[in-house]
Amino acid sequence: MIRFKNVTKTYKNGTVALRDVSIEIEKQEFVFLVGASGSGKTTLIRLLLREELPDSGRIWEAGRDIVHLPKWRVPYLRRNIGCVFQDFRLLPNKTVFENVAFALEVIGRPKHVVANQVPQVLELVGLAKKRDNLPSELSGGEQQRVAVARAFVNRPLILLADEPTGNLDPSTSQGIMQLLDRINRTGTTVVVATHDEVLVNWMRRRVIELDHGSVVRDQARGVYGIEGAPAATLGPAAAVSPAATLNPAATLNPAATLNPAAAVTAAGAPSGRVPAVAGARRARGQERG
Amino acid sequence: MPVSAEYVARETASNLWRNRLMTIAAVLTVAVSLSLVGAALLLKQGATRAEAEWQRGTEVMVWMKPTASTNEIGAVGKQLGALPYVVHPCTFRNHMYDFFEAKRLVGSVWGEAGVTPKETPTSWRCTPVHPQDATAVIREFGGQPGVLVVSAPLTQIRTEQHVIEILQWVFLLVALVLLVSAAVLILNTIRMAIFARRREVSVMKLVGATNWFIRLPFMSEGLVQGLLGSGVAAAVVYGLHVILDRLGSSTSGSVLAQMRMTGWEVFVTDVIVVVIGVLIGTGGSAIAISRFLDV
Numbered sequence: 001m002i003r004f005k006n007v008t009k010t011y012k013n014g015t016v017a018l019r020d021v022s023i024e025i026e027k028q029e030f031v032f033l034v035g036a037s038g039s040g041k042t043t044l045i046r047l048l049l050r051e052e053l054p055d056s057g058r059i060w061e062a063g064r065d066i067v068h069l070p071k072w073r074v075p076y077l078r079r080n081i082g083c084v085f086q087d088f089r090l091l092p093n094k095t096v097f098e099n100v101a102f103a104l105e106v107i108g109r110p111k112h113v114v115a116n117q118v119p120q121v122l123e124l125v126g127l128a129k130k131r132d133n134l135p136s137e138l139s140g141g142e143q144q145r146v147a148v149a150r151a152f153v154n155r156p157l158i159l160l161a162d163e164p165t166g167n168l169d170p171s172t173s174q175g176i177m178q179l180l181d182r183i184n185r186t187g188t189t190v191v192v193a194t195h196d197e198v199l200v201n202w203m204r205r206r207v208i209e210l211d212h213g214s215v216v217r218d219q220a221r222g223v224y225g226i227e228g229a230p231a232a233t234l235g236p237a238a239a240v241s242p243a244a245t246l247n248p249a250a251t252l253n254p255a256a257t258l259n260p261a262a263a264v265t266a267a268g269a270p271s272g273r274v275p276a277v278a279g280a281r282r283a284r285g286q287e288r289g
Numbered sequence: 290m291p292v293s294a295e296y297v298a299r300e301t302a303s304n305l306w307r308n309r310l311m312t313i314a315a316v317l318t319v320a321v322s323l324s325l326v327g328a329a330l331l332l333k334q335g336a337t338r339a340e341a342e343w344q345r346g347t348e349v350m351v352w353m354k355p356t357a358s359t360n361e362i363g364a365v366g367k368q369l370g371a372l373p374y375v376v377h378p379c380t381f382r383n384h385m386y387d388f389f390e391a392k393r394l395v396g397s398v399w400g401e402a403g404v405t406p407k408e409t410p411t412s413w414r415c416t417p418v419h420p421q422d423a424t425a426v427i428r429e430f431g432g433q434p435g436v437l438v439v440s441a442p443l444t445q446i447r448t449e450q451h452v453i454e455i456l457q458w459v460f461l462l463v464a465l466v467l468l469v470s471a472a473v474l475i476l477n478t479i480r481m482a483i484f485a486r487r488r489e490v491s492v493m494k495l496v497g498a499t500n501w502f503i504r505l506p507f508m509s510e511g512l513v514q515g516l517l518g519s520g521v522a523a524a525v526v527y528g529l530h531v532i533l534d535r536l537g538s539s540t541s542g543s544v545l546a547q548m549r550m551t552g553w554e555v556f557v558t559d560v561i562v563v564v565i566g567v568l569i570g571t572g573g574s575a576i577a578i579s580r581f582l583d584v
Contacts, residue, residue, distance in 0.1 A: 049495070072499075079497035089492050093307050105296065106498040150496065 001027040001158060001189045002048065007057030009043055009213075017043035018054070019213040025191065025206075027157075030184045032200050033193040034224055035210035041193035044210070045162045048191070049081060050074045062157050079107050082151030082159040082188070084180075086166035088143040090135040090150075096122065097131040100149045107154060117153055125149045125179060141172030148176065152183050159183060161192040165199065173199055197224040292505050300506035304486075305513060311482040312514060318478045319518020319566050320525070322471025326464055327526035327562040333460035334558060335533065335548030340453040349375070349426040351413040352437040355384070361435025362411065368430070369415055374422040379415035387412055410437050417441075420450060468565065475518075475569050479511055480577040490581045500582045507578045508571050515570020522566065523559040530555045 002025040009018040018040045025031050033041045046052045047059060050066055059066050062080055069077060083089075090099050097118055104114045122128045125145040135143050144164060151159055161180060165173035177192075177199045184190040194200060200207060200223060207222030208215060305312045351369070353362050362381070369379045382390070388406040417423045423441035430439045483490070493503045530550060537545040 075494070075497045075499045075502075077497075078495060083495050089488070089495070091489055091492055093303070102493075103496040106493065106496050106502060108293075 001025055001029070001062060002191070003058075003060040004044075004047075005058045005060075007047065007054045007059060009040075009047065009052060009054045016213050018047075018210075021057070021210075021213070021215055023208060023215060023218065025189060027189055028184065028187050030181065030190045030203070030205040031192070032203070032205060032207045032222075032224075033191060033210060034195070034200060034207055035216075037195075038212075039210040040213040041210055042162055043213075045160050045191070045193055048158070048160055049083065050077055079154065080157045082148075082154075082156040084144070084147045084151050084159070084161040084164045086163035088135070088140075088147045088167075090143055090146055092135055095132050095134055096127055096138070096146050099135065099146055100153050103150045103153050109154070121149045121153045124152075124182075139172075140168050141175060144168060144172075144176050145179065148179050148183070152188070155186075156188060158189045158191065161190070161194075163194055164192060165194065165196050170198065174202075177203060200224040292502050297505050297509050301509040301513060304506060304510055308482055308485070311478070311485070312510075315475065315478045315482065315514040315570075316518045316521070318474050319471070319515055319570065320521035322467065322474055323519050323522035323562050323566050324525040326467045326471055326565065327522050327558055328529055329460050329464035329467055330558050330561060331526055331529060331533075331550075331555070332548075333457055333464060334550060334554055336453055336456045336460060338550055338554070339547035340450075340457075347420045347423065347442070348414045348416055349423045349439065349441040351415070351426070351430050351439050352410045353412060353435050354437045355408050355410050357411070357435030357437075362413075365413055365430065365433060365436060368433075369413055369426075372415075372426070372429070374418050374425060375415040376418060379413050382412045382414060384409050384411055471565075472569050472573070475515075476573040476577060479514070479570070479573045482510075483507060483574070483577045483581060487581050490578070494582070503582060504575060504578050507574045511570035511572075511574030512567060513570075515566040515568070515573075516563070518570070519563040519566020522562050526559055526562060527555060 002023075004021050004023045007018055007021045008016070010016045015038075021040070021044070033044060035041055043052065047054060048061060048066075050069065053067060057067075061077065064077065066077060091102065094102060100118045100121060101114045104117060109117075119128060119131070122131055125148055127142060127145055127149065130138065130142065135146065138146065144167075148164075151161075159180065164180070165176055168176065173196060177196075180190050180192060181203065204221045204223070207217065207219045207224070209217035209219075351365055353365065366379065366381060369375060370377060384406045388404075388409040391404075391409060415426065417426065427439045427441060430436050490503055533545060534549055537547075537549040540546055
């Protein structure tokens, strides 16, 4: 679904954002991009959105070479990609419904499709009752749910999330991650750039770690740091919050099932309590791969 | 994908209302700027009309000797009638007419000088197609049998022509300078309005909107602002015309009276103002938005 081959990106000020990066992400995968600030996570996302072009190397997305994609085709590429950002990027003057509908309107979906699909996806994210609210009338978590709904409403092949939980409290973050997990189970490839150690460790999905623009670790069912490293110790003593319970029914509307097969309780899905985090940030970079 | 007219209309209406302060600012900028442009154009047209009026009043006079025979007078009249550079017909003034005209112009001096109507020369009076053609008439008839003298206000012609040419250029230049400054001012106002909404544009780009999908509502907003602003400017231009017309009608023979224009000329000026407003509004929006589309 996504393939980077020897991609290097240097910004005008000389900063090397990505250095000879080669990765492959399969269809329906859920991948975390982790790494310190400035490690190249956001650049990677921007390259996938064709907001930037690499200096060298090639990038394929859904079988298409996006480096050589003509400029006028870029909007059509973006219609296959959903995007969620830390700052939500909602249109402040539009209601929840209008914000989500906008993504369909832009790609020329007829009115009846908009009228049908938007309530469905709002139901999925648990905001059906707030469809007429403006973003300013919602909490941060709710705004991010609207952003997720907008990103998912046209059933994109790929969903990119750049620090989607960066502005949210732990329990709200879990809800968002649960939502992304649920979307992933419908067949959408999900790539999440994050600093959220708790969620990465809890989700146990593929983890790609970047350090100074290079891939330093690519681990299936990985954790944020290196497993077994002392700084990444997980323990109940440092529980995030008793309320931080991951129960799909608690945060999502049970009726909002996109696909009955996509039940959150499927094998490998997160359930139960969030693993607790102990202490400070882990020592990094010992495992490479 | 074609952009639906309904979408453009809806977005235009809601954006104009939502950003109404910016909308008012843009409309006022267009209105004030184009009012000045329109006024300059109107005055330029007025100067052209004054020139035409003045040209119509420029006469070359072929003075016949008081003793000139009917044949000589007739021959000169026939020759004048064949000239391509004078407006036909030329008018003949007899002894009595010229006598009383002279008395009217120079008062009793004419009578005190003992000149009788019989001794007053008769004259042919012609309007040259162009004032400068007066010289050719003087050359053609000076020294002909029966001709006393050929006169035309040559110095006055040159001076007035020069003044009117300068006036026309000044008004044209003022109109052009105002037009450029209006365009820059309007462009800047639209740009500020779009800058305030750059985030909105970036969201549109992220969800896969084509450049035309984003551009059209902005251009449509510019069109509405341009139309509203230039509509006000057209009204101001018409108002100025009414004022000048009233002043001109109350002072016959003055420059203002010569500058009086027809309704058609004012209508053409108004159409030019509205077209400029629409072009600047629409084009300005298209230019202003383009820099935010390259995301």
